[in-house]
Amino acid sequence: MARTTPPRPLDVEALFPEVAAFRKSATRLHPRPGEPGPRESSMGGPVLWPSSEPWPHCADEHPRTAYSPPRTTEGPVPLVPVLQLFAADLPGLELPPGTDLLQLLWCPLEHDPDFVPRPEVFRWDSARPDLAPVAPSRPDGADDDYLPDPCVLHPEVVTDYPNWDLPDEVADALRARFEQVEEETGWSYWYHLSVSSGIKVGGYPTWTQEPDWPDCPSCDRTMRHLLTVNSREFDGEGWRTWLAVEDTPAEGEIWDLPYEERKLVQCPPDLTIGDMGGVYLFECPDCPDRPLAHRFDCS
Structure with a gap:
């Protein structure tokens, strides 16, 4: 609808x-709860990622507060998908030449100075032959408030x-x-x-x-x-x-x-x-x- x-x-x-x-x-x-596929524009769903590229991680220091979920592991934190946007679905989305896919990922642990997730943007050519579906798991210590539920757009x-x-x-x-x-x-x-x-x-x-x-x-x-x-x-x-x-x-x-x-x-x-x-x-x-x-x- x-x-x-x-x-x-x-x-x-x-x-x-x-x-x-x-x-x-x-x-x-207008995200709404659903089951988006990896080749669809979506929020919080599976995404396409080049098999030749390592999945991005965050190596920043993450301040801990009384409300932070406990972490049981150390080391870099895998980013989580927030938005995957295909230019074909969004006429107003202007991307650099040679790209037609924008992805917003972020580290779902809090960061100084605002105590919110740290975002990163990636842009790809969706025709790349090495793009494959990826559904990263929930990072250890991530706050539910920063993990979007899968939504169709x-x-x-x-x-x-x-x-x-x-x-x-x-x-x-x-x-x-x-x-x-x-x-x-x-x-x-x-x-x-x-x-x-x-x-x-x-x-x-x-x-x-x-x-x-x-x-x-x-x-x-x-x-x-x-x-x-x-x-x-x-x-x-x-x-x-x-x-x-x-x-x-x-x-x-x-x-x-x-x-x-x-x-x-x-x-x-x-x-x-x-x-x-x-x-x-x-x-x-x-x-x-x-x-x-x-x-x-x-x-």
Whole structure:
């Protein structure tokens, strides 16, 4: 079943034409529990990996807290698959020439300074003859909160308008109009009309704190948002516009559903990153080696 974000309840650009110049396309991935195959775009499922390449491990120091699961072994930690994305399934996914498959893996143990997983991105040509299915086992000491359950994806292209990333001078000029529209209609630009929520490619990061865009270490340009892995498909404020039509209850609100039923819609991969936070991946499309960086924040 496809997943469809409801049309915005208001014409954003008619009400606030100043934000039109900042619109971006994003692809919400809408993961849902399933049994994806290794040759499908997926979250937390089996992936393809070159037989000539060793499976990546993390050799970092991993801080231990009172909540960390115990480790019974020492040494490097195997990374776990988070996302496998084929460009054919995501028209907005721009990959380097000669590649059409992007994989996000991460070390599921906590890392300084944020105490969250450390992500790595890999890009391949899916026509490589040595690509073979791999389903890595759970690493010793990994936290369940950082191990996504297998999910199939339902990519959907939507339009993002900036909230935290709206330039200060534009936000200041529009503040009174934002407040007036919210008072008259009940729809908030910040929560309901601007940045799409959930796990997505492109568009704007779903910051919960002040933006922290990284600069490319090679050319010093601001890097481009590649993808966001959020703890939730939608939050308490934005569910009315970011809950998929197909998952909307026939009566009442999403919060009226039993917890386990709602969880399958709000958090299908069963991830919790920090305090309902997100991990944001960035790349520099201007440099041939496409340098990568990541950020994390939470409420």
